[in-house]
Amino acid sequence: xxxxxxxxxxxxxxxxxxxxxxxxxxxxxxxxxxxxxxxxxxxxxxxxxxxxxxxxxxxxxxxxxxxxxxxxxxxxxxxxxxxxxxxxxxxxxxxxxxxxxxxxxxxxxxxxxxxxxxxxxxxxxxxxxxxxxxxxxxxxxxxxxxxxxxxxxxxxxxxxxxxxxxxxxxxxxxxxxxxxxxxxxxxxxxxxxxxxxxxxxxxxxxxxxxxxxxxxxxxxxxxxxxxxxxxxxxxxxxxxxxxxxxxxxxxxxxxxxxxxxxxxxxxxxxxxxxxxxxxxxxxxxxxxxxxxxxxxxxxxxxxxxxxxxxxxxxxxxxxxxxxxxxxxxxxxxxxxxxxxxxxxxxxxxxxxxxxxxxxxxxxxxxxxxxxxxxxxxxxxxxxxxxxxxxxxxxxxxxxxxxxxxxxxxxxxxxxxxxxxxxxxxxxxxxxxxxxxxxxxxxxxxxxxxxxxxxxxxxxxxxxxxxxxx
Amino acid sequence: xxxxxxxxxxxxxxxxxxxxxxxxxxxxxxxxxxxxxxxxxxxxxxxxxxxxxxxxxxxxxxxxxxxxxxxxxxxxxxxxxxxxxxxxxxxxxxxxxxxxxxxxxxxxxxxxxxxxxxxxxxxxxxxxxxxxxxxxxxxxxxxxxxxxxxxxxxxxxxxxxxxxxxxxxxxxxxxxxxxxxxxxxxxxxxxxxxxxxxxxxxxxxxxxxxxxxxxxxxxxxxxxxxxxxxxxxxxxxxxxxxxxxxxxxxxxxxxxxxxxxxxxxx
Numbered sequence: 001x002x003x004x005x006x007x008x009x010x011x012x013x014x015x016x017x018x019x020x021x022x023x024x025x026x027x028x029x030x031x032x033x034x035x036x037x038x039x040x041x042x043x044x045x046x047x048x049x050x051x052x053x054x055x056x057x058x059x060x061x062x063x064x065x066x067x068x069x070x071x072x073x074x075x076x077x078x079x080x081x082x083x084x085x086x087x088x089x090x091x092x093x094x095x096x097x098x099x100x101x102x103x104x105x106x107x108x109x110x111x112x113x114x115x116x117x118x119x120x121x122x123x124x125x126x127x128x129x130x131x132x133x134x135x136x137x138x139x140x141x142x143x144x145x146x147x148x149x150x151x152x153x154x155x156x157x158x159x160x161x162x163x164x165x166x167x168x169x170x171x172x173x174x175x176x177x178x179x180x181x182x183x184x185x186x187x188x189x190x191x192x193x194x195x196x197x198x199x200x201x202x203x204x205x206x207x208x209x210x211x212x213x214x215x216x217x218x219x220x221x222x223x224x225x226x227x228x229x230x231x232x233x234x235x236x237x238x239x240x241x242x243x244x245x246x247x248x249x250x251x252x253x254x255x256x257x258x259x260x261x262x263x264x265x266x267x268x269x270x271x272x273x274x275x276x277x278x279x280x281x282x283x284x285x286x287x288x289x290x291x292x293x294x295x296x297x298x299x300x301x302x303x304x305x306x307x308x309x310x311x312x313x314x315x316x317x318x319x320x321x322x323x324x325x326x327x328x329x330x331x332x333x334x335x336x337x338x339x340x341x342x343x344x345x346x347x348x349x350x351x352x353x354x355x356x357x358x359x360x361x362x363x364x365x366x367x368x369x370x371x372x373x374x375x376x377x378x379x380x381x382x383x384x385x386x387x388x389x390x391x392x393x394x395x396x397x398x399x400x401x402x403x404x405x406x407x408x409x410x411x412x413x414x415x416x417x418x419x420x421x422x423x424x425x426x427x428x429x430x431x432x433x434x435x436x437x438x439x440x441x442x443x444x445x446x447x448x449x450x451x452x453x454x455x456x457x458x459x460x461x462x463x464x465x466x467x468x469x
Numbered sequence: 470x471x472x473x474x475x476x477x478x479x480x481x482x483x484x485x486x487x488x489x490x491x492x493x494x495x496x497x498x499x500x501x502x503x504x505x506x507x508x509x510x511x512x513x514x515x516x517x518x519x520x521x522x523x524x525x526x527x528x529x530x531x532x533x534x535x536x537x538x539x540x541x542x543x544x545x546x547x548x549x550x551x552x553x554x555x556x557x558x559x560x561x562x563x564x565x566x567x568x569x570x571x572x573x574x575x576x577x578x579x580x581x582x583x584x585x586x587x588x589x590x591x592x593x594x595x596x597x598x599x600x601x602x603x604x605x606x607x608x609x610x611x612x613x614x615x616x617x618x619x620x621x622x623x624x625x626x627x628x629x630x631x632x633x634x635x636x637x638x639x640x641x642x643x644x645x646x647x648x649x650x651x652x653x654x655x656x657x658x659x660x661x662x663x664x665x666x667x668x669x670x671x672x673x674x675x676x677x678x679x680x681x682x683x684x685x686x687x688x689x690x691x692x693x694x695x696x697x698x699x700x701x702x703x704x705x706x707x708x709x710x711x712x713x714x715x716x717x718x719x720x721x722x723x724x725x726x727x728x729x730x731x732x733x734x735x
Binding site: 051054055056059060081082085090092094096097098099100101102103106110111113114115116117118120141142156157267268269270272309310311313335336340341343345347348349350351353361362364365388390408 | 480481484487601602622623625626629630634637638640641642644645647648670671673674677678681682685686688689690691692693694695697698701702703704705706707708
């Protein structure tokens, strides 16, 4: 057992057709039983590294590979994906798409059954137990919350009993509570089962609390390697936390824009019974105000935003817009031009094949070349105007989606989790855009689990109760 | 009318589909061996076309109707089925009339309609209520190509996700599109065309978003041994172990055969 869990020597990799290497002369040694955080900006090669460790490179994605990779002391480049899958478990960033079966039981047993392991029942039950999913054994995937789907993806790989776990950005799609849930499972796997854990992570607090070591990647190389505590301190120094705002506690001065009274919002279940998410909810929004709505996944942040944007079906309550009382159907009819909603998945915002076309479409009849260019400039998107929004990197895609929201010149801008899933640098640039978004006639509401938005950007924070999931 | 269109929303259709396949694992029909159900359905897809006698056809139809009832076909699908049958019947009569037929055309039309009704109701009873994984397994057992088998199970996994994406895209583009007021006849037509345009143009972003998902899915398939599992003997044995032909299946086939024979002969 003397060999390290993972050892990379001078590894370089170039994707087919790419002009540059994604990994350059990378050397890294991960000792058995460590809990390593890998950090670094978009395009620094983190995900490429993950794919190399699980054998997707070079078995599935063929490119130019140099150097050597050892997993448990054996040459990984010579092993098949099947052999490696039993040693290295992988949960990718888009974990929702990694889940292949409709139900929990099938999903967790899927790997062992495919690899022909006769004790798949035992393996499945242990993995379900280890991931804390015992009470959801008989559920379907679509009934689970985001955090539990992540745990399910983890259970699916754990069922193959790998001794190394590679997790690509577990916290990017999850709120703090669900992230804790995932990390506490990982910690238990690390401490009690002796598994080596690698996570891609940007959050210094999490790195300091859960990890034992931290490396930063830059341009496909290792920029530095340190203990978790020092690493977190370095990250904090690189990107100092935003200054918290002092709140005076006074009522903001703007005129009342929208008053929401007795809001009921929810959905219908399979038996066509209405299920409430928000009940008896009231809210007043003033012109020029910045409001952060915070709460865990499933507490109704998105439901609130969608109800305000007229994008839900099952809603009732009165919407008093500048003194004029409307019921929900009437509000839905008049919502265009008043409220603009930017969904959590920014890729859904793009309807056209370039950012510029999308912005000009969003401006509607008011669009002209100069205005579009000005907006693109303000959002730092000038150079990307001809690109398809869906193909931009995380931070740029967010900014473009927010720009599309702003282009509708709404009086009420509704942003759903604008900073989730971003590395430190992209998150900072999105935050800077949010700070610039100020229009005395516009109220902006952000649903978020990012404390920086609640504490540094918002005039007011509304914390929704978790109704339990 | 608005009450009706309100109910027939994409959400409602989704819920009905999910309900059909996901929440009824405990019906008598669902507990049968999926291979038996496939064979049964195949038989009733062909057999009605060889029957000419109204009595025999009625008997066969009644059997299929009982099975459909026992498998708890959802309301929406049942209504679609009934609408389809009525439409077929009326159009047959109209065609008969057009070619100079008279009231004698009713009986042949009725017989043809019964044939169509039996065939489609048998398919509805089996496919809209069967657990997709079981269906996939049975297809694999009958050596259907693996891409087909996999599409069946992945389809059901993806369906709610794709439907959700599509709804979101439609709502977002509706929120950005100037929609004409439905006033007067031209206003109504323009209002309608505008909505149709939104519904169609939403497919373009939907396809691009889905393509991005598919990349992750194909990597996950590779990692979780989907491709190697199709060839691996041990894996096949494990998967097929859950298929078992029991007395219940024999009884189901036997009773079906007996009933049909009685309907044809008596």
